Amino acid sequence: MKITDIRCARIGRSPVIRVLTDEGIDGFAEIEHSKAYVAHTLDVYRPLLLGADPTQVERCMLRIRRMGASKPWGAVVSAIEIALWDVAGKALGVPVHRLLGGKVRDRIRVYNGGVRTSLGAHTPEDYAASMAYMAAAPENFSIIKEGVGLHGFMAPHTPDFLYNDLREGPLHPNRGSLTPSGISRIVDAVAAMKDTLGPHRRLALDMGPGWTVPDAIRVLRELEQFDIAWAEDILTGDFVPWNDAAGYREITTATTVPTHTGEQLYLRHNFRELIETRAVRVIGPDPGDVGGLAELKWIAEFADLYGVGIAPHGVSNGLLGLAALIQVSATLPDNLIAFEYPLATDTWWYDIVDGLTEPIVTDGYVTVGDRPGLGVEFDRAAASAYLDPADAGFFDWTTAEE
Numbered sequence: 001m002k003i004t005d006i007r008c009a010r011i012g013r014s015p016v017i018r019v020l021t022d023e024g025i026d027g028f029a030e031i032e033h034s035k036a037y038v039a040h041t042l043d044v045y046r047p048l049l050l051g052a053d054p055t056q057v058e059r060c061m062l063r064i065r066r067m068g069a070s071k072p073w074g075a076v077v078s079a080i081e082i083a084l085w086d087v088a089g090k091a092l093g094v095p096v097h098r099l100l101g102g103k104v105r106d107r108i109r110v111y112n113g114g115v116r117t118s119l120g121a122h123t124p125e126d127y128a129a130s131m132a133y134m135a136a137a138p139e140n141f142s143i144i145k146e147g148v149g150l151h152g153f154m155a156p157h158t159p160d161f162l163y164n165d166l167r168e169g170p171l172h173p174n175r176g177s178l179t180p181s182g183i184s185r186i187v188d189a190v191a192a193m194k195d196t197l198g199p200h201r202r203l204a205l206d207m208g209p210g211w212t213v214p215d216a217i218r219v220l221r222e223l224e225q226f227d228i229a230w231a232e233d234i235l236t237g238d239f240v241p242w243n244d245a246a247g248y249r250e251i252t253t254a255t256t257v258p259t260h261t262g263e264q265l266y267l268r269h270n271f272r273e274l275i276e277t278r279a280v281r282v283i284g285p286d287p288g289d290v291g292g293l294a295e296l297k298w299i300a301e302f303a304d305l306y307g308v309g310i311a312p313h314g315v316s317n318g319l320l321g322l323a324a325l326i327q328v329s330a331t332l333p334d335n336l337i338a339f340e341y342p343l344a345t346d347t348w349w350y351d352i353v354d355g356l357t358e359p360i361v362t363d364g365y366v367t368v369g370d371r372p373g374l375g376v377e378f379d380r381a382a383a384s385a386y387l388d389p390a391d392a393g394f395f396d397w398t399t400a401e402e
């Protein structure tokens with residue numbers, strides 16, 4: 001089998017990669033809707049893969065893996081890897097989890113990062129109301145994540161939050177030392193959320209990036225009473241293209257609140273110090289940014305050797321991203337906690353993708369299916385209606401070779 005073309009199209013807001021082959025089999029993967037601009041880099045990778053055998057996934061990746069980088073510049077390489085697994089699974093008539101070593105679980109716990117409502121003025125009461133909304137969601141999530149501190153918009157809604165003046169956008173623009181009023185707002189919001197959630201659901205906190213180590217230690221010690229699932233991306237994370245392993249380790253050893261990072265990291269090499277020094281208790285690679293499914297699995301196995309947990313990121317990965325997370329998470333070792341449940345960008349996405357269960361989440365778990373490839377297929381006629389007009393021929397079979 002040979003790759004005859006690799007294309008990218010916008011379906012609604014989400015960029016979708018399609019790998020075409022000479023045997024009438026194609027594979028798909030989705031890129032975070034919030035970074036659609038990276039799709040323009042596809043031309044860097046495409047010529048390197050034309051003519052290659054897509055079922056030899058690693059051999060293909062050896063040609064392009066070196067040309068990715070920290071979030072968001074690993075996204076196209078990662079999406080190509082995922083689409084290659086989709087082709088390989090369909091060609092062999094097996095689900096991708098079989099190719100990654102086989103599933104070790106039939107259902108996977110997911111955590112909520114995407115089912116949300118407005119936080120209004122970001123008062124503790126608003127955080128509590130938002131938590132009540134998420135806890136009432138039909139998915140019945142057992143772990144719910146909320147942004148506090150320098151993640152999201154708590155800072156601009158709280159007078160005198162940082163000693164520095166606040167900067168505006170793009171996402172997560174601020175860093176520096178917290179004032180006493182900033183610290184109180186965080187602790188009060190967490191107390192209000194935990195009060196609403198009760199003892200049986202756990203609260204995970206997305207907190208940064210941008211904190212100082214002493215502030216993190218002080219605040220996490222105050223939060224120990226609330227049984228926090230993890231404190232994420234405190235120092236670095238999101239779109240910060242490096243990782244402060246030594247800083248995380250100082251925090252990790254000073255508190256019982258589990259620390260968590262890694263969604264922005266590309267490749268196993270960038271997890272090495274974090275894992276070998278046990279700098280965080282939990283890592284959160286995103287298959288759509290880390291280099292794909294095999295890369296994530298390798299990192300999970302390595303983390304397991306060191307007693308480090310894994311809770312993969314994925315909130316903006318869309319339904320194909322959800323399918324990819326199910327395939328890889330089915331095969332991960334027992335250090336898996338849960339993966340972040342991706343929602344479709346627009347509700348019509350649920351009508352153009354076949355193969356997901358209905359409902360998708362039951363009692364906080366998704367089910368691992370056995371359909372070939374990623375286990376999902378486009379209803380191509382229905383999906384074509386949502387193609388960007390510039391990408392009208394996306395589902396056609398004309399190829400680069402013709």
Ligand SMILES: O=C([O-])C(=O)C[C@H](O)[C@@H](O)C(=O)[O-]
Pocket residue numbers: 034113171206238239263313314315316340
């Ligand atoms: O952990 C998360 O869900 C996030 O940090 C959400 C953010 O929107 C993140 O995906 C980002 O900044 O791209």
